[in-house]
Amino acid sequence: MCGIVGYAGYRQAYSILLDSLKRLEYRGYDSAGVAIVGSGVTVQKDKGYISHLEETAEPTPGTVGIAHTRWATHGPPSKENAHPHLDCSGEIALIHNGIIENHMELRARLKASGHVFRSETDTEVAVHLIESYASDGLEGAVRRALQDIRGSYAFAVIHAKEPDKVVAARNESPLVVGLGTDENFLASDVPALLKHTNRVVYVMDREIVVLNREGARITDYEGRPVAREPQRITWTLEDAEKGGFEHFMLKEIFEEPQAIHDTLLGRVAEPELNSFFREGYTNVKLLACGTSYHAALVGKYILEELARVPTTAELASEYRYSRAPADRPLVVLLSQSGETADTLGACREANRRGCKTFAITNIIGSSLSREAQRTMLTRAGLEIGVAATKTFVAQLTALYLLAIRIGLERGTLGVEEANRLKEELRRLPRAVQAVLNEAPYIEGLAHEYAKTRDVYFIGRHLGYPIAMEGALKLKEISYIHAEAYAAGEMKHGPLALVGAETPVIAIATRDHTYEKMLSNIREVDARGAPILAIGTEGDKDLGKVVDNVIYTPAVPPLFAPVPVVVALQLLAYHVARIRGCSIDKPRNLAKSVTVE
16 A cells, blocks of 8 residues: 655645655555656655655755655565656656556566566556557556556656656546645645645546646546546644544544455455465464454364365464474464564464464565565555554455465365355455444444443354454453353353343354354343344344344355454444543553564
8 A cells, every 4th residue: 555646836846745745654664765857857765764765865856746655565675666666768757556467467578578677566567568658648658558457556657758747547546636726736645635735636446637737637548538526625634644534443444445455456366376375284273462363263264164274273472382283284373563572473483393384464574574484465554543453354354365275275165166255255345334334323332332341242153253353342442341252151151240231242143153142142131131233134033132233234154254343343443432532542552562
């Protein structure tokens, strides 16, 4: 999730671009760069934060330019892989947010025709494509290049021979134009623009923008003009850093459809089959801490269901100090930051034991991504709120992908079934959005729980680890004591705690445990406990045995954890907000646990 900015106007572009870029550093911080059109095109870029670029770069004169802050996907963070990228002539510079899915075939084609590549990125193919069509002029070259590219992108391009303009295009990656007086801007997100203008035009999919000092002209890919009225943004700059949301946590919950979408990009249509998963182990061990451990518990069920491989989930802090067993499992390590001390220690221990190690993390270049033998990035973007939300659903998405890949490699999953599962994955963002649309209803329910002292969560099968995650969310941001139990275990002790003052939240979606869950719900109801159920749309029975229901979309039971957990996140958020808690920075907690 990179950040891009562009400027065309009467002022010197360099300082404007860097200042605007800082507002987007949450979108990426692996490297940064700027390109200015003056006497030719001058590019300055480097690995690291924008502040590092400021310290090492020299201001370049010119009133038109582009800049980029990178969240690496193809190729590690380095000066060579930083944007902007140049064509062979050094006259065209390009920046990109997104993924070019067919970059390998395009790179081979361009190399065969004599183009020289300087980076490992997918992005560089775009600037060489534009160079190959340069006789059509910059706008025409961009338009032709887009016909060759598959994937998601927001591009911005400048050319030394057309020094008064920036040409940009969008497909699935965000892009917004800011309108000023004798100057105009473009960026990945509004915060980059608000210091200079509050009049914006949102660019839609498959549209091209030509930006200059006089204005911004938008056309579709066929060249037809697009007329769209500017919108006036009423946010302050401080508000915009949270996207207009009261808290980063709520903003990040609402970004979950995009987090799922981005995690799937390039991995569904053309799965990366890899012999790494084919042999050399007989079972899988999932290791993680905190919220990531709950994802691992869900992953156990996913892998056993889809890949038919025996799977266990274990706390990383426990694994690293256990004795080495005789077997050598495939060890999958989950960490949002890739810097969690216990998970890193577990990775090192697994490597020492001779196990295959596979990391699922959100941060490229993190310690875990370097120390595991293979890595899958979740692409959820920077998560600021301490309570993990969108990174959790991105981890679940990655685990579905991993299970499909292992099933295909080991021959336990057929191609037809794998394709059906991929279609279900593609539908998940819509299912999550449907839950987000119910946020006002969930907020209303939250008032009933804001004054309680203890809350118990129950679930079976996949619902049990999601109940654990729901309890964790509630306790860490609202400071209400919350515990989760496997519903079948209630009568073995926890039922003694249940009464009229202890609400119970029951995960009761329509799966093979549904009838048993209804029995468990009746058990706590008989003790007078208020019950909130998380159920499935269309269920006519659940509402008869509980006090309130939050209905989630009817998806196949294996995928139900994703929309269900979003409902629980919203409930926890609104309870904490009503209680006046510090939601983004809960007491005693930190985002990344880098000490034991």
